[in-house]
Structure formats: structure tokens, C-alpha cells
Amino acid sequence: MTSTRIDARFAALAAEGRPALVTFVTAGDPDPDTSLALVKALPAAGADVIELGMPFSDPMADGPAIQAAGLRALKAGQTLAKTLALVRAFREGDDTTPLVLMGYYNPIYNYGVERFVAEAKESGVDGLIVVDLPPEEDEELCLPALRGGLNFVRLATPTTDEKRLPAVLANTSGFVYYVSVNGITGTAAPDTARVAEAVGRIKRHTALPVAVGFGVRTAEQAAAIGENADGVVVGSAIVAAIAGSLDAEDRATERTLSAVTSLVTALARGVREARRDAAA
Template identity: 75%
Template sequence: MSTRLEARFRDCAAQGRAALVTFITAGDPDFDTSLSLLKALPAAGSDVIELGVPFTDPMADGPAIQAAGLRALKAGQTLKKTLAMVRAFREGDATTPIVLMGYYNPIYIYGVDRFLVDALTAGVDGLIVVDLPPEEDEELCLPALRAGLDFIRLATPTTDDKRLPAVLANTAGFVYYVSITGITGAATADPQAVGQAVARIKRHTGLPVAVGFGVKTPEQAAAIAAGADGVVVGSALIDALRGTLDAEGHATPATVPAVTGLVGALAEAVRGVRRQAAE
């Protein structure tokens, strides 16, 4: 039986296109607005959802996602509430994959065994934990895989052929290729370099490769979609959300539509790029 992630990437490949992977921060700017947005993403065109788990020290994230995490924490978001959000989403959507993305500390404090049970029960499909390298696989990666959760690893422009097998060894679901060096949202990706990097990674794995960091506009998404199995957009969506908040940082009636409108434009751009289904 295939996982939701396997099924979704397979369906997109069969349609001859890349998947659109969208990132939002759980609880940004508040629980109810965030849940409304989460529920609206699939209809807007999101194929896979990355749900950021707010953390006080998000060292891999750029200013936009850091600020989103702080807004969420200020509004009382916790890992427990993030799992509750996934459960509520699953009441109306049994097929869209959800990947939790964040850092190890909140999971460690929650308790690994308890977290894995609760995440699986809530309807989480995979995990991206950016501060656990392959050398720490016993901490969370291997227990997650045994529990039935995909553990998605990041590869970067500095991940050479010697390092790549270690990165890919226990990766499941898809490989997340970070198209630029540095933090999220800080620069834009070079589609030609990305295409070459994806091809290199695919020589080492049969998993889909999704490309993120530095993809902000529909045009950039389309360019990346030509050479990748998935296109990840995060900071641009967070920026769209932030631009609708009132002076106190609270949601307005424009908040959810601003994000879903951009997702719709990104989805249209990605779907307009035809790829070989056999890739």
C-alpha cells in the first residue's frame, strides 16, 4: 500500500507535471486563521502541504518564516495544537499529504514515542527535521520510519557525491533539494543549476526530488518545475499573509484569500509546464 506522498507524486508524474508543495507556519497569525488556510490550500492548487512547527530558535529559516513562527508562538501555538490542526484538516481531506517541518527540540520535549503515535493518529505523513543530520538517525529518523512516517532529508548545493549516499540512506517520501546556500527566502534559484543538481541526485535515488528555497513567483516556479518533481514555495506565501495583517498583527478578511490567490497562480504556472511522465 502506497503512502499519501507516494501516491501524490505518482499522480502528478502521470499528469506530466511537477507537484506544488506549499509551506505555511502552523498557528500564524492565530490557530483559527491558520486552520482555515490549511483547509483552503488543496482547492487553491496545493498538492503537498508542509506545515511549519513554530520554534523559538529557527536557525535555518529566513526573516519571513522566523517572524511567522514568533507570531504563532505569541498566539499560543504548540506542537500539541499543531497536531490538533492536522486532525481537524483530516476530517475533510483524506488524500492531501501533510509534512511537518521544524526542529528536533519541540519533538524531544514532547517525547519521541508519544509524538510518533500522535502524529500518525492525527494524519501526518512525513517529517522534515532540519537540525538532525544522518549521524543522528537513531534519535528520530529510524523510529519514524518504523512507525510508518516518511522522513524527508534535505540535500544542498554543497552535498557532494561522497556525502549524498549518507543523506539519502534513510530518506523516504521525497528528497528536498535546497536550491541555494543560506537561509530560506534570501535569494532566488538558478533553474539551470537546479536541473543539473536534480539530475545528479536522481542518479543516487528513485525518490522524487522537490526543490525549495528561493522560489517566490509563478514564473520562477514554472522554471523550476521544468527540471524537478516538485516545487516548494514558503516565504512568498508567508509574505503574502503578513501583508494582510492589521497594525496589531491580527488577521483580516484578506488574509486567507491573499495566500490562496498566490497558491492558485503558482499552481497554474506549475501545471503549465509539461514533463515526461516516465521521469
């Protein structure tokens, strides 16, 4: 498989000696135009990698904030085709920021795997995170995605033991996403010491970068996690910032864009200070 934007970005940041800030927003939240404006604004605010959620009506791994974002997006008419169109529009002005689609298999299956992989690659998607496809189902999407030139990013969790880890890592590419807490997104804060231990354990099995997510909400947490991880993933806090800026009918306001960019700027400052503090 040829090198992707994800590979290039993590390599560049490793050379800088700092972790990546990986930001998550839901495609189409709170409406298509605002969503595109938000995604376009993320790199300038400090995002190194963008995860774009594919809205789904039954998001079993997501907490209340991201569930609500998905429902807002679906209500506003977001579809998988429109999500790919959003990526194409983003790529018109940004050909370097890695972009990963994150979600569930059902919408992809209904769209058609071969069609989805081809259109995702053509639109400028770099990788996929599909949370409900275990390694035993790699023929469904993982292997077609890899053959199509897309990274397939797998999740490892606190319950992924030494016996299971090689299977999880077997066809993973781009980076490994370590889920720092058990349960759904955005509901608990990660234990920094345990995260450091887990990242070290995963790195004994793979040369891939390890990004840590679930529960990171502040610049201080991002800095602490970033001392050991190659990337820090923030989703629920950003989605909550969007929700907090909306009006009573869940429509975007003049505060929506700045609510997100100010938070991302603070988080970016945290990850940029992480390794410097560790080395001081």
C-alpha cells in the first residue's frame, strides 16, 4: 500500500517531536453548510488530523453528545453521499490534512462496499474507522479498503489483552486508536498512568503510531496524554461545544464557528506543549 496523508502527517510530527491533535466532528452537524465551514476551519485552529463522523441512527459506541450530533445531522438531511461530497468540498482548499471517516458498517453496506471505497478514495478520504467490524470480518470492508488505498484504523481498548492484540493489529494501518476508557464516548476521564502503560504495551506489538481518545476534554488532559501517545483524539468536547452554541431549534448561531475554533486552538496548544514539558 502506498503512503497516505495519514502516514505523512504522523511521520512529520514524529520528526517535530510532538503528538498529533486528532479532532472529531459529525458530518452535517448542525447543518451541511455549517459543517463544511467547521471542517474547513479545523486545520487553521490546530487540528493535525480530522475524523469525520458518518451519522447513523443506532450509534452504539457513542455517548450522548455524539449521538445527539448524529441525530441533528440526520434531521438536517445528511446522507453518506453528502458526507463524501463534504470531503470533496474540503479537498478543494486543503490537499494535505488527513481525513478519516468514522462510523458504523450498516450505512456503508447499504451504499455498497465497492462503490463506497472507490468514491471515498476519489473524494479525498484517507482512512476509515468502523467501530462494529471486528478483525474476523476483515473481508467485509477492511481488506477492500486497504486494496483501494485507504488506511483502516482499528480500535484497541483496555480489555484488548496480549492474546487478542495481534489479531486487532494484523490489518491495521495509518495509526492505532486506543480507547482510553471502557464504555461509550465522552463519559469518563482517562487515567494518564494507565494510558501510558497501555500505549507502551501496544507499541511493543506494532511500529504504527498510537492515538488515544475517549474522555479527553481539556488542553491539560491533551498535554498529559500527549506525553506518551503519538496522537490525542478529542471528539465529545468539540461536539458539545457545537451543541452549546446552537439556538433553541438546534440551528447554528454566530457563535458556532468560534466555539469550536477557540476550543481546538486551546487543545492544540496543549499537545504542542506535551513533549516540550516532558523533555524539560
